[in-house]
Amino acid sequence: MDYAITIENGDLSGSMTWDACTTISNNIYLSLAVERGSWFHNPAFGLRKRVRMKNTESTAALIRHDYKEALQWLIDTGRAKSVEVYSERDPSVDLHRLKLMVEVTQADGRVVSFETFREVV
DSSP states (O other): OOEEEEEOSTTSOEEEEEEEOOSSHHHHHHHHHSBTTOOTTOTTOSBOOOOOOOSSHHHHHHHHHHHHHHHHHHHHTTSEEEEEEEEEOOTTTOTTEEEEEEEEEETTSOEEEEEEEEEOO
């Protein structure tokens, strides 16, 4: 049985609980929390590390691509049907944060949502 990882806040810090995990939320969390190249078993696993970037639409597009790339293995292995990544940038509200929303449609049709923030300059 898999145990659920509870996300404490939007900065990808989480902690394990004793609750059973019934979705692929753990897979999503780990795919986005592990730095690409740092997992010995598969160097292509994880999210690319990027230096701080400017809060522009091109940066948002690049980060969305990185997130989809990090989650592509869920589709490749049949655990998910689709992965959608949306971003929201509002420099007037918070100049240094890019909000990212991820929606993964599991193989059984259920949609798992995940939200986080990325620091930008």
